[in-house]
Amino acid sequence: MKKRLGLVIDQERCLGCEACTVACKIENATKEHWIRVETQNAAQKDTPEGRFPDLKMSFLPRLCNHCAQPPCVDACPLEALGKREDGPVVLDQQRCDGCQACMEVCPYDAIRYNNHEEKAEKCNLCIHRIDKGLEPFCVICCEGQAMHFGDLNDNTSAVSRILDTRETFQLNPEAGTEPSLYYCSPKPPRGL
């Protein structure tokens, strides 16, 4: 079977520390942040929901979902975006003219606009690393050990095992894009 490389992010273990955000920016020498860590249901970063002391807070790292049906690829008039056989949705900046059509159709707001170069930019799943057998840089820098990378089509892979044993969800499944990015929800507190 064809590979389907993807990520599983465990919100239970995500510390919201943004090491992934920083790691990605350094590794890919980007202008914008390709990974943004959202504090869920909060007006702003790092603030909980509820009323003191009955509070909860969880983090959702957001990045390209490397969809099986990527609308950005279809929207790009210059074929700067492409879906690789093994999964990654890759943006070739050389071909991009900054029309931003991809940004409009992405249901995940995962494509950034680089004002300086007037081009789009996004997560390429660290293809320069994974092609050498390494994991994406965000994964090896994850402080909470919350990010997992692997072949979603390989039943024996670590990511498949998580999908088999944990309840997972995808973002905006109704968009029909078939993301290769899965999340595990945080576990609700059990009290004492």
Added chain:
Amino acid sequence: MAERGKTSLVRTVCPAHCGIDACGILAHVNGDRVVKVEPADFPDPKHKRICLRGLSSLDITYHPDRLKYPMRRRGERGEGKFERISWGEALDTIAERFKGLADRYGWRSIGWTLGGPGAGTTKFGAYLRLASLTQSTRVSAWGYGDSALPCGSRALFGAQFPYQFLMGKFLTGKVKPEMVVVWGSNPAESQPLNMMRRIMDAKERGAHVVVIDPRFTVTASKADQYLGVRPGTDAALALGMINVIFREGLQDDGFIQRHTVGPYLGRTDTGEYVRGRDIGAEGSEEYVIWDGASDSPRVCSDVGITPLMSGTHTVKGLTCKPALQLLMDLAQEYPPERTAEITGVRTHIITRLAQRIGTANSVTFVTNMGFTRTYHGDISLRALGTVAALTGNVTATFSGGYLPAVLNWRPFLHADPDRPSYSRLGILQLYDAVISDKPYPIKAVWFSFINFLNQCAHSTKIANEIFTKLDLIVAAELFMTPTARYADILLPACSYLEFSDLIPFPYPYVQLQQKVIEPLYESRSDVDIASGLAGRLGLGEYFDKGEEGFIDLILDSGDPSMEGITRERLREGPMRLRLIPDMDQQLDIPFSTPSRKIEFYCERLREVGQALPVYLEPLEAPLKPEGKKYPLTFIQGHSRFRTHSMFANVPSLLELNPEPVVEINPRDAAERDISDNDLVTVFNDRGKTTLRTRVMEGVRPRVVNITEGWWIGQFKEGSVNHLTHDVINPVQETLYEPNMHMNDVAVEVVKADNQDSPQRPRYHLPELPQYHLPELRGRRGRR
């Protein structure tokens, strides 16, 4: 070094003062430039890690604001006017001035004020050696928030740290606790950082996680139960739990009897322990136990005693009680209802938590310095440790371990065994030594790894009364920090990629911090700086082998824990300190307290009424805020974006966290007509600071939080330490060293008059922080 164009890899260590962590770093070097850092491999993959600060560390090494050459002050102190001088001139000047001051006031008048060296050893050791050889003064920075924990730990366990007793086996994976109680600590964002993975692993295995903190931190967000305790009331919370534990008989009597002072009789009149001599054993200092079988007092070494740990007994006319009974009497005063009133934690939660801790097979208490930064913080730690001891959750049995001998500074100090060593002052004691010559005058201060003005209590006092009175201020720094601005001589120091060091972390590993690139500009390593000065003071022979020589000094120290550890093997990766004794050996640790037991009753504190872990109200934190001039408790959490004041000027982190904010609960904000993102002034009689608000539920009502470490100049005005006080707790002075009470400060908050300064959009990269003078009143520099 690699040839240009080709990338080579060097294993080194990020030693950024994150406590018991020190991440192994793989540096990618291209030509003479480090182009990337990534986490280095570890035998135990749990230690393969890096954080957002470590990832950003190249932004420190290659920061355009690095100090590039030695400088001499030209203008007034603090004005920020300097002129470039040579290293020779800088060190000659310092040596000459030191000698002049030593002639006049003695070498003790020169204070080496060394802050957190991170995990580093040789850079700290070099200055200690110099202080020791010159018999000058070492100003210890423990009192910058970190000395109350040792104060409490010394009283209770007879050890500098409580970690090994509370969480040692958890850290080494030898226990799988049913519960993890994180008390006054936020390991998800601050030290002990490498604890968080273990906590989450334990939770995955089913452990209940409880977090006790006035702030709903990231760590709290992972808890099964969060207790939003009122700052400074932790001892009351512990006593409330102890009340329930005794009431329901959940204490571990066997453990208490074997490992604590529980059975020892204490006199109700003087508070002293009854001794053998009091019951007729001539000259005997032994502790005395009431034997249930014979219904009589016996010295504790007698065999066949059935110790009674409750009741009142009469010994030769003296009324006395076992220490456990004295503790029970105290806890009697803290039923959950009253405890709830004091601590702000709900009654049923206190009861239930005590029941859970009392009935769980194994509980690990994860703690650190944060909750001890109140006036009686040492007692808070003792109270927590007492809960652990009463329920048998102290690791009192040693089943193999590693001795981190490299933390022992002796090889550096005994450079010349015929000379006496340095004098020692705590950093809070430095204030009086400079201002009023007590206990003796300090005339010159050398700052290394410390941003004293920014980070220490009562910064206007530092600027107006300390910096104006000193004859000489020297600072070795990477940047023009708020403190560096006041230096007379300013020396450029290296970043961690530019020198070698030996790093005894993370436990139980030792790592080599290898020099990756040559020092940038004219910067020098701290060892080189100390060596350069030593040569001018006629002490060059003790420094002639440089950093590498000091590393060998530790490796060759002959300490058994270092056996088999060689520089060659360290170059390739971390090595485990030698295990002592063998893994299968089981032995009781005799605690290094006077009784050799866990002392929840500490005899020497009886005269100040603190023999038991009593609850005493905080110094300033207003427990009953109504009608108070300063009704809010001001605390300083730690931020993941900084390690103290390090990284505060790093652009890649400022992008994510652009400016200081004061966190305030919506109820307190509403009472003051304050909205989110308003500019407000936080103030008390000592000073004020102006900054934006973050109105949020994650901070307890009546408490406001500003994370520490932001530089003076990054606030609209003032800083966190314009608000703090330098009051010394004399009990801490006798136990170890007085602490700064950063989380025991009363303030009020008002909306700032001027709201029209432009609002920063989120995630906008701000200009690099500008330097401003702190607000100074009155006197100007004397010299």
